[in-house]
Every structure is written in C-alpha cells, then in structure tokens.
Amino acid sequence: MTREDKAPELPPLLDALTDVVGIRVGHAEVAGAGALSGTTVVLAPEGGAVAAVDVRGGGPGTRETDALDPRNLVQRVDAVVLTGGSAFGLDAASGVMAWLEEQGRGVRVGPGPTQVVPVVPAAALFDLGRGGDWRARPDASTGRAAVEAAAATGPGEPVTEGSVGAGTGAVAGQLKGGIGTASVRLASGVTVAAVVAVNAAGSVVDPRTGVLFGEYGAGEPSVHPPAGVHAAAERRLAQEQEAMEAAGGGVPPFNTTIAVVATDADLTRAQAQKLAGTAHDGLARAVRPVHMLTDGDTVFTLATGQVPVEPGNPVAANEILAAGADVLARAIVKAVRAARSVEGPGGTFLSYTELYGVRMR
Numbered sequence: 001m002t003r004e005d006k007a008p009e010l011p012p013l014l015d016a017l018t019d020v021v022g023i024r025v026g027h028a029e030v031a032g033a034g035a036l037s038g039t040t041v042v043l044a045p046e047g048g049a050v051a052a053v054d055v056r057g058g059g060p061g062t063r064e065t066d067a068l069d070p071r072n073l074v075q076r077v078d079a080v081v082l083t084g085g086s087a088f089g090l091d092a093a094s095g096v097m098a099w100l101e102e103q104g105r106g107v108r109v110g111p112g113p114t115q116v117v118p119v120v121p122a123a124a125l126f127d128l129g130r131g132g133d134w135r136a137r138p139d140a141s142t143g144r145a146a147v148e149a150a151a152a153t154g155p156g157e158p159v160t161e162g163s164v165g166a167g168t169g170a171v172a173g174q175l176k177g178g179i180g181t182a183s184v185r186l187a188s189g190v191t192v193a194a195v196v197a198v199n200a201a202g203s204v205v206d207p208r209t210g211v212l213f214g215e216y217g218a219g220e221p222s223v224h225p226p227a228g229v230h231a232a233a234e235r236r237l238a239q240e241q242e243a244m245e246a247a248g249g250g251v252p253p254f255n256t257t258i259a260v261v262a263t264d265a266d267l268t269r270a271q272a273q274k275l276a277g278t279a280h281d282g283l284a285r286a287v288r289p290v291h292m293l294t295d296g297d298t299v300f301t302l303a304t305g306q307v308p309v310e311p312g313n314p315v316a317a318n319e320i321l322a323a324g325a326d327v328l329a330r331a332i333v334k335a336v337r338a339a340r341s342v343e344g345p346g347g348t349f350l351s352y353t354e355l356y357g358v359r360m361r
Helices: 086-102 140-151 228-245 269-286 312-338 352-356
Strands: 023-028 037-044 049-055 061-063 077-082 122-124 178-184 191-198 260-266 299-309 342-344 347-349
Touching: 023 140, 037 086, 037 140, 037 191, 049 269, 061 086, 077 086, 077 140, 077 191, 086 122, 086 140, 178 312, 191 312, 228 347, 228 352, 260 269, 260 312, 269 312, 299 342, 312 352
Parallel strands: 077 122, 260 299
Antiparallel strands: 023 037, 037 077, 049 299, 061 122, 178 191, 191 260, 342 347
16 A cells, blocks of 8 residues: 555544534533523534434433334434423424524425425433422523534534533432543444433442442443542432432432434444444443333434445444444443532532542552
C-alpha cells in the first residue's frame, strides 16, 4: 500500500454518542421553582437513520415504537426523544415533530417541501414531583428547545453528562442518576456509542463493596472504595431514607432507564433491532435488578450506514452487538459518576461522587 492508498486517519474519540458521525445531542430542562425534569434529543443526520427499539420494562412510557418494527412502513427516523415527566413528558416529542416539519424532514406524503410526517420515537422516565412541583414536566416547548440545542452543535461536539436533559430529575436506586455517554471504535473501523438516562429502581452499587456494578468486567480493574468510606456512605443513605419517610415522602418505585445506542455501521433493520436487544445486556450488568414491572427500560438503536458490514459474515455483526452492551454499561457508570447531589422540596438525592469521592487510580 502506498502512502496515497492509506486510509484517512480517524479523529480521536470523545467517548460520546457524537463519535458516530452526523449524530447530535441536545438537552433542555424544565424551568421554574419546583422543577426537576428535562428532555434529551438525539438528532440523526440529514436523511435520517435506520432505527429500532427493544422495550423490556414492565411499565414503559413510549411513543411511535410500533413504527420501528421491521415489518412496518417507516424505514428511517430523524430524531429520538428521551424525556422526563412520565407519560406526560411524551408531549416533548410534539415539539421535535414541529421543528422537523419546518425543516422538511420526515416521511414525505406530498409534493411540497414541508409535506412530511416526522416519525419521532420517544421514551419517558418517571421523575414526577422530584423537584417539589408535580406538574413541572416537559412539554412541546421543552422538546423544541432540546432539538434546537442539538441542531446548534457542531459535528462531533462533546455531550454534557450528569444532571441535564432527561437526567435532570433521574435517580439510580438511592443515588442521583443522570445522563451518561460512551463510545468505542472497533478494529473494523465501526463506531458504536450510547447515551443513557439512568433512572433505575434497582441499585447501581454493589452493597458489599461500594463498587459500581458496571465497573466489574470493564476494561480497567474495578477499584474498591476504602471500607470506611463505604460504611459511611451506607449510613448517610440510610439516614436520608429515614428522614424522607418520617416527612411522609420517599422516592416512588417507578423509574425507567432509557437509552439510544448508535453506530455508523450499515445495519439492516433486523440487525438494528438485535443491537437494541443485546444492548440491554449492558443495562443488566450495571443495574440490579432491571426490567421490573415498575420500570419501563427501553433502548433505541440508530444506524447511519456509513461503514459497510460484510454480508453473510455473522462475526462482523456480532462484534457490533457485543459492543452495544459494553458501551451502554460504561455510559451508565459515567452517568452515575457525573451526577451531582440535589436537595430541594422534592427530597434529597445524594450523588455517588459526594459519597465516595472522585475515582482514583
């Protein structure tokens, strides 16, 4: 191979969903006193992306998921919405639809440039009342703000993590949850990435050690917090729980972790649906238990099709399926580590970092 024949050097990874070329992410939060909720929008490149979904929680709040069935008409979508506000928050997708219609993006149903019907799949998590105001939840204006924020970003920009967007009012067991993102570039050149809003009824922390479940089996060995630090964290969490119960409150056992796994691989719709399913394995590694009746755990897939996948070679697709689980587990860890404590009329939600400190090696 001559110097001229060499493949172009790929840019370094940001460890974010936006490492998949053309994918953009925007966040918006609900404003006002007593509000602790928001919306995150994943915006596909112009022309959309092959999309799929796998819903495994027993109490999902979703929109347009049937359209993603490979047997049905819609081939590509332009955006996916992750939102707080439970079923009420699904209204955020209406704002995203309106914005896409103005751009002429969607399923074309007429000759005019804006005669389109944008198909915007969405999933909601339960965060009602966590800021104190039960009615402070995302609506169409929140969705529009989030998609406009996504559209305003440049190619390959970092994704803000922690208590933002759909992760604003999220909790993870007894800890503050939030938004996390991660990516990997495979030897084949395919990029696989995830963004997740961690709002789990199950725990993200091993009660024996204080290690985040998602760190077991990861690329780097897990580091156990000192025993004294772990014991102090458990005492403080128990005290906060007792105080909330004494005040007549507590976190309702309705949660839901929602995510988007994206890749630049040229996946079929059936392969994309399989990727959404295997990505749930990463959720099961990082949160225990998952997929309960009071969860609505949902994973979407977007495949932009920029990198060919060798047809007829199952191994080529297998490494992508495995990577989806890996990046989702790591995104969950990053979400919990990036979250910050919140104290307000809706309760006190302590962060892992406040309790255990910054990860040291």
